Amino acid sequence: MPANPITADQHRCRFCSAPLHHTFVDLGMSPLCESYVSAEQVDQMEPFYPLHVRVCEKCHLVQLGSYVSAEHIFSEYAYFSSYSDSWLRHASNYVAMIAPRLGLGRDSLVVELASNDGYLLQYFVQKGVPALGVEPAANVAKVAVEKGVPTLVKFFGRQTAREMVAAGQAADLVIGNNVLAQVPDLNDFVAGINLLLKPDGVATLEFPHLVRLMEENQYDTIYHEHFSYFSLIAVERIFAAHELVLFDVDEIPTHGGSLRIYVRHVADAAKPVTAAVVDLRNRELAAGLDRMETYAAFAERVRESKRALLELLIRLRRQGKRVAGYGAPGKGNTLLNYCGIRTDFLDFTVDRNPYKQGRFLPGSHIPIHPVERLREARPDYILILPWNLRDEIVAQLADARDWGAKFIVPIPTARVLE
Numbered sequence: 001m002p003a004n005p006i007t008a009d010q011h012r013c014r015f016c017s018a019p020l021h022h023t024f025v026d027l028g029m030s031p032l033c034e035s036y037v038s039a040e041q042v043d044q045m046e047p048f049y050p051l052h053v054r055v056c057e058k059c060h061l062v063q064l065g066s067y068v069s070a071e072h073i074f075s076e077y078a079y080f081s082s083y084s085d086s087w088l089r090h091a092s093n094y095v096a097m098i099a100p101r102l103g104l105g106r107d108s109l110v111v112e113l114a115s116n117d118g119y120l121l122q123y124f125v126q127k128g129v130p131a132l133g134v135e136p137a138a139n140v141a142k143v144a145v146e147k148g149v150p151t152l153v154k155f156f157g158r159q160t161a162r163e164m165v166a167a168g169q170a171a172d173l174v175i176g177n178n179v180l181a182q183v184p185d186l187n188d189f190v191a192g193i194n195l196l197l198k199p200d201g202v203a204t205l206e207f208p209h210l211v212r213l214m215e216e217n218q219y220d221t222i223y224h225e226h227f228s229y230f231s232l233i234a235v236e237r238i239f240a241a242h243e244l245v246l247f248d249v250d251e252i253p254t255h256g257g258s259l260r261i262y263v264r265h266v267a268d269a270a271k272p273v274t275a276a277v278v279d280l281r282n283r284e285l286a287a288g289l290d291r292m293e294t295y296a297a298f299a300e301r302v303r304e305s306k307r308a309l310l311e312l313l314i315r316l317r318r319q320g321k322r323v324a325g326y327g328a329p330g331k332g333n334t335l336l337n338y339c340g341i342r343t344d345f346l347d348f349t350v351d352r353n354p355y356k357q358g359r360f361l362p363g364s365h366i367p368i369h370p371v372e373r374l375r376e377a378r379p380d381y382i383l384i385l386p387w388n389l390r391d392e393i394v395a396q397l398a399d400a401r402d403w404g405a406k407f408i409v410p411i412p413t414a415r416v417l418e
C-alpha cells in the first residue's frame with residue numbers, strides 16, 4: 001500500500017507555523033511501522049521515510065513531518081480496539097468515572113472522535129447515555145454500528161463540527177483517545193472541538209506524555225503515524241489559541257505513560273483550574289521543557305541506548321547464544337530499524353496476532369512466527385519488543401525459565417531481566 005507523501009511544508013511548525021530549525025532526535029529512514037511484508041513482497045522495494053523529529057523553538061511542540069496522509073493511516077484501519085482486554089477495561093473504568101462526575105444522563109450527548117469499533121462508547125450506550133462516534137475508517141465504524149453505537153464515517157475538524165452542530169449534535173462530552181498525536185492539521189481539529197462543545201461541555205483527551213518519552217528514552221514510540229508529541233505546556237498553548245482551557249489533568253499509565261486532559265471553554269468559569277494542572281505545569285518547567293537545551297540533550301541519550309543494545313547483542317552472539325524476539329508491535333519496528341538489527345542478531349520474532357504470523361517485519365525483514373515457535377526453538381534470550389507489556393509477557397512465558405531462557409528489555413536501556 002503506497003503512502004502519499006504530503007507536499008505541505010515539512011519544515012514549519014504544524015501549530016504556530018514557525019520554521020523548525022532544531023532536531024529533537026533523528027532516527028534515520030524507516031518504513032511505515034504497520035506495513036508488514038508478506039512472503040511475496042519480500043524481494044520487492046520498500047518505501048522508507050525520514051523519522052526526523054524536530055522541536056519548535058517558539059511553542060516547544062515536538063513533531064514529525066507528515067510523510068504519510070491521514071487518509072492512508074485511518075481509512076482502512078486494521079486495528080480493532082476491542083481486541084485488547086486491558087484497553088477495554090481502561091475504557092469501562094473511564095466511563096464509570098466520567099458519567100457521574102459530569103452528571104451525564106439520557107438528555108446528554110457524548111461524542112468520541114476516532115471512536116474505532118465502539119470499544120468505549122458501548123459503555124455509555126449500556127448506561128442509557130446517548131453516544132455518537134466519529135470514525136473515518138469505514139470497516140471499524142461498521143463494527144461499532146453493529147454493536148449499537150451510532151457512528152459517522154468522517155474525518156473530524158471544523159467542517160464536520162459545524163455539520164454536527166447544525167444537526168443538533170452539540171456535545172456535553174467530547175472524547176479523543178490517542179487521536180491528537182495523529183492529527184496532521186492540529187488547529188483544524190482543536191477548533192472543531194471548540195465548535196462541537198456545548199457552552200458548559202467538557203472534552204477529555206488522552207495522549208502519550210512527552211515527559212515520559214524523554215525520561216524513559218521511549219524513542220521507539222516515535223513513528224510516522226504519530227505527528228505530534230505533547231507536553232502539558234505545549235498542549236495548553238494549543239488549546240488556549242482556540243479559546244479552550246485545560247482545567248484538570250490525570251497522569252495515567254497507558255502507552256508507557258499518558259496524560260488525560262480535561263478541557264472547557266474559556267468562558268465557563270464554573271470549572272476552576274485544579275492543583276493537578278498547576279503542579280504538572282510547574283514540574284515540566286522545573287524539568288526545563290521551556291528551554292531548547294533540554295530537548296537537545298535527548299538525542300544523545302537515544303544514541304547511547306542504541307549502543308548499549310547493540311553491545312549486548314554483539315556480546316551474546318559472539319558467545320554463540322541464540323536470540324529471538326517477542327512481539328511485532330509498531331514500536332518494535334522503529335527500534336529494530338534505527339538500531340540496524342536484522343536476522344544477524346534476532347533469528348525471528350513471534351506474535352499472537354494471526355495477521356502478522358507468516359509475514360516479515362518492515363525494513364528488518366525478521367520473520368514473524370506463532371508464539372509456539374519459541375517453545376520449539378528454545379532460544380537463550382528473548383528480546384521483548386512491547387516492553388510496556390513486559391510483566392504480562394514474562395508471566396505468559398513462565399516456562400521459558402525452564403529451558404534457561406532469559407529476557408531482555410531494550411528500553412530505557414538494554415538490560416537482561418534476572
Ligand SMILES: [Zn+2]
Pocket residue numbers: 013014015016017018056057058059060061
Ligand atoms: Zn510552534
